[in-house]
Amino acid sequence: MGQARWVVVVPVKRLRAAKSRLRGALxxxxxxxxxxxxxADTVGAALACPAVAEVLVVTADPQVAAAVGAAGARVVPDRPDSGLNAALRHGVDVAVTDGDDPAGGGCGTWVAALTADLPALRPAELAAALHAVGTGPAGVRRFVSDAPGTGTTLLAAPPGVPLDPRFGVDSAAAHLTSGAVPLPGGWPSLRRDVDTAADLADAARLGLGPATGALTGVVPAGPGRPD
Structure with missing residues (x-):
């Protein structure tokens, strides 16, 4: 088996409905x-990750589609009112069935779901988490919980294993109950999702990507956010 190369699926809501608890933060x-x-910063970091063969963004928002498509991601139209987990299942179906082997390397399609609110994400941390899945026990789904430990920022599955996403309230517990195994790595930028103004401040301390950094006035580290 060759080295695992991943298709990362990123679901993005219509912008007017996305991140409601963050409204008014800036x-x-x-x-x-x-x-x-x-x-945009989440997708940019995933695209810069050496373990990632393709980033597939599932969205119904034309502005999102234009931005991530220009950056190099593949865009899959979301189904109307499908919900986050349905969008992820749709994206995974496309990743697995559209083409002989979208992940490359001749070892099947390795698929991961990544939340779209990780503006401080370092490609090296994403690569480390995906490597831990690729070199771990066969046939096991793995996940990374968020900084508080209740949510999920990354869910990953090896070839032939259904991703079975359970994102939503208390998703870490839901993924654990479903048989997924938590990854123990530190990876602060991978765990720092942004739902509130306080989360955004924490992400800024880690170092924001260029798009979010430009809006906040925090000088970003630049594409790829080097460690």
Whole structure:
């Protein structure tokens, strides 16, 4: 078996409905611009990750589609009112069935779901988490919980194993109950999702990506956010 190369699926809601708890976090900045920046920086970091063969963004928002498509991601239209987990299942179906082996390497399609609100994400941390899955026990789904430990930022599955996403309230417990195994690595930028203004401040301390950094006035580290 060759080295695992991953298809990373990123679901993004319509911007007007995305990240509702973050609304008003940046006075004077339209909420849709902030939501788009979070997604753009997340996708940009995933695209820069050496373990990732393809980033597949599932969205029904034309502004998101244009931005991530220009960055190099593949866009899959979301189904109307499908919900987060349905969008992920749709994206995974496309990743697995559209083409002989989208992940490359001749070892089947390794698929991961990544939340779209990780503006401080370092490609090296994502690579480390995916490597831990690729070199771990066969046939096991793995996940990374968020900084508080209740949510999930990454869910990954080896070839032939259904991803079975359970994102939502208390998703870490839901994924654990479903048989997925938590990954223990530190990876602060991978665990720092942004739902509130306090989360955004924490992400800024880690170092924001260029899109979110431009909106907040925090000088970003630049594409790829080197460690």
């Amino acid at each position: 006075p004077g900045v339209p909420h849709e611009e902030l939501a788009l920046a979070l997604a």
